[in-house]
Amino acid sequence: MKRSLLLPLALFAASPALAQDLQQRVEAGFAAAATGTRFGLVVADADGKEVVAVNPEGRFLPASNTKMFTTAAAYASLAGLDQPDRSGGAAVRIEGGDVILEGHGDARLSSAGDCKADCLAELADVVAAKTRRVRNVIGDDSAFPDQRWSPGMSWNNIPSRSGTGISALTLDDNELVVEVTPGAVGAPPKVVLPLAYYRVDNRAVSVAGAENKLGYERDINGLVLRVTGTIGVDAKPEPLRVGIDDPAHYAAWRFKELLAARGVKVSGQVSARHRALTPADDPDVRKGAPAARAPAQEALARLTPPPLAEDMVTINKVSQNLHAELLLRRVGLRQGGGSIADGVAEVRAMLDAAGVPRTAWDLSDGSGMSSYNRVAPRGAAKMLRWIAGQPWGEAWRASLPIGGVDGTLARRFKGTTLEGKLFAKTGTLNATNALSGYLIAKSGKTLTFSAFANDVPADASATRFLDAALVLVAEAN
Known part of the structure; x- marks a missing residue:
C-alpha cells in the first residue's frame, strides 16, 4: 500500500465499527483533511441505493471529470464511433491558385517525420503531384465557429499546452516542444525549437547546480516566445511544451514547409480563415437548426483518421484537454454548427435522458478547464448508473483509467483492495480534486x-483522503 494512503486510512478506521457506521467513518476521515477543504461523495449500488452520501447535492468544480460528460455524450449521440472517422479528416483543395487546407475537427492530424496514420504529408504529396506552384496557403477552420478558448478558462493557461487554442484544423496537438540545454554558469542556455514557428527570445540563465526553474511567456496571438528563469549546469535538457493560439495558421505554415520540401513554390502568404461566433451559434437563441452553409468545392484529397472511439480512450485515460474540446464541438455538429453551446446542448439531452436534474450541473466546456463548471456528486453518480445500462456503456467504461494500472490512475490505489478494480475519471485543477466512476x-x-474535493489549501492535498474513503467503502461492502 502506498505510504501516502496509510495516514488517511488510519484516520478513517480509527473509530470502532460498532460505534460508527460507514457514513460516519467516511465523514470523520474527511474532517481530518486540511481546514477549509470541502468534500462531496456519493457511492451507490446498482439499484441506486446510496451506501455513502456526503454533501450529495453540493455543487463542485469537476475539473477533468468534465471529460466523462463529453465522451458519454459522444457515445449517446454519434454513430459509428468504432469505424474510421470519415467525416472528421482534414482535406485539401486548390482554389484560384491558392491551397486551402481544411479542418473538420480531427484531433490527431500529425506532421511528425515518423507519422504512420492521419499524416499531413499525404496531403502535401497530393498537391505536389498536382502542381509545382501555388499562391497563398490558407488554413480553414470554419467548420466550427472561432472559439479558441472556453468561457471561464484562466488566462494564465493560454500559453501552455493545457490551454492551447481549439480549432477545427488541429495539427500536432496544437503544441510545440522547445528543448533547453544548460550552458556555462552565467551564460544563456541553448534553446532549440525544431519547428521555427515562434521566434525565441532567450532570457534564461545557466546557474550552478542541477535545479531547473525555467519558465516561458508569450503574448496572446504573438509569435515571440520568451524563455525565462534559470537552469542548473548539471541539469538534463528540459523540454518545454508550449501552446499555439491560432492552430489554423500554424497548420497552414507547416503545410507550406512540407510543400517547399517537395519542390512546390509558394509565391504568396500564409493565412487562416475563421468563422466568427454569432448569436445564432447558441441553440437557445436560434431556436432550431442552423442556417445552411454554402457547400465547399470538391476536395483534391481527404484523410480518414482512426475511429473516434480510440481517441476517447486517449481523452479519458490521459486526460487530453484539446481532444476533449474538439469532441464536444464534433458532438455539437449533430444538430448545430459546432459551437460549445451546441455541444453542451447534446450533453444536456443525454443528462435529461439519464434523469439527472438540471440543478446538478453547469458546464461551459468539454475538458474541465473552465472555472464556470459545476457538478453535484449525486447527479454525476446517477449519470454513471445510467451509462452502465446503455448498449455502449461497457465500451465507455473501458476508456476510463484503472486504479493502480494505467492512465492517470497508474500510481494510485496500488497495494489496496482497489488495485485493478476501480475504473474512474480523475480531475485536478486549482484547489480541486475529483474522481468518479465504478469500483x-x-x-x-x-x-x-462520484467524489470531489474543492477549496483545497495550496499547501495541502485531498487526493489521498478521497482514495482512502473509497478503499474503506470497498472493504466494507
Whole structure:
C-alpha cells in the first residue's frame, strides 16, 4: 500500500465499527483533511441505493471529470464511433491558385517525420503531384465557429499546452516542444525549437547546480516566445511544451514547409480563415437548426483518421484537454454548427435522458478547464448508473483509467483492495480534486461513485483522503 494512503486510512478506521457506521467513518476521515477543504461523495449500488452520501447535492468544480460528460455524450449521440472517422479528416483543395487546407475537427492530424496514420504529408504529396506552384496557403477552420478558448478558462493557461487554442484544423496537438540545454554558469542556455514557428527570445540563465526553474511567456496571438528563469549546469535538457493560439495558421505554415520540401513554390502568404461566433451559434437563441452553409468545392484529397472511439480512450485515460474540446464541438455538429453551446446542448439531452436534474450541473466546456463548471456528486453518480445500462456503456467504461494500472490512475490505489478494480475519471485543477466512476467492492459487487474535493489549501492535498474513503467503502461492502 502506498505510504501516502496509510495516514488517511488510519484516520478513517480509527473509530470502532460498532460505534460508527460507514457514513460516519467516511465523514470523520474527511474532517481530518486540511481546514477549509470541502468534500462531496456519493457511492451507490446498482439499484441506486446510496451506501455513502456526503454533501450529495453540493455543487463542485469537476475539473477533468468534465471529460466523462463529453465522451458519454459522444457515445449517446454519434454513430459509428468504432469505424474510421470519415467525416472528421482534414482535406485539401486548390482554389484560384491558392491551397486551402481544411479542418473538420480531427484531433490527431500529425506532421511528425515518423507519422504512420492521419499524416499531413499525404496531403502535401497530393498537391505536389498536382502542381509545382501555388499562391497563398490558407488554413480553414470554419467548420466550427472561432472559439479558441472556453468561457471561464484562466488566462494564465493560454500559453501552455493545457490551454492551447481549439480549432477545427488541429495539427500536432496544437503544441510545440522547445528543448533547453544548460550552458556555462552565467551564460544563456541553448534553446532549440525544431519547428521555427515562434521566434525565441532567450532570457534564461545557466546557474550552478542541477535545479531547473525555467519558465516561458508569450503574448496572446504573438509569435515571440520568451524563455525565462534559470537552469542548473548539471541539469538534463528540459523540454518545454508550449501552446499555439491560432492552430489554423500554424497548420497552414507547416503545410507550406512540407510543400517547399517537395519542390512546390509558394509565391504568396500564409493565412487562416475563421468563422466568427454569432448569436445564432447558441441553440437557445436560434431556436432550431442552423442556417445552411454554402457547400465547399470538391476536395483534391481527404484523410480518414482512426475511429473516434480510440481517441476517447486517449481523452479519458490521459486526460487530453484539446481532444476533449474538439469532441464536444464534433458532438455539437449533430444538430448545430459546432459551437460549445451546441455541444453542451447534446450533453444536456443525454443528462435529461439519464434523469439527472438540471440543478446538478453547469458546464461551459468539454475538458474541465473552465472555472464556470459545476457538478453535484449525486447527479454525476446517477449519470454513471445510467451509462452502465446503455448498449455502449461497457465500451465507455473501458476508456476510463484503472486504479493502480494505467492512465492517470497508474500510481494510485496500488497495494489496496482497489488495485485493478476501480475504473474512474480523475480531475485536478486549482484547489480541486475529483474522481468518479465504478469500483468493485470486496464482496464482488460493483458500486458507482462520484467524489470531489474543492477549496483545497495550496499547501495541502485531498487526493489521498478521497482514495482512502473509497478503499474503506470497498472493504466494507
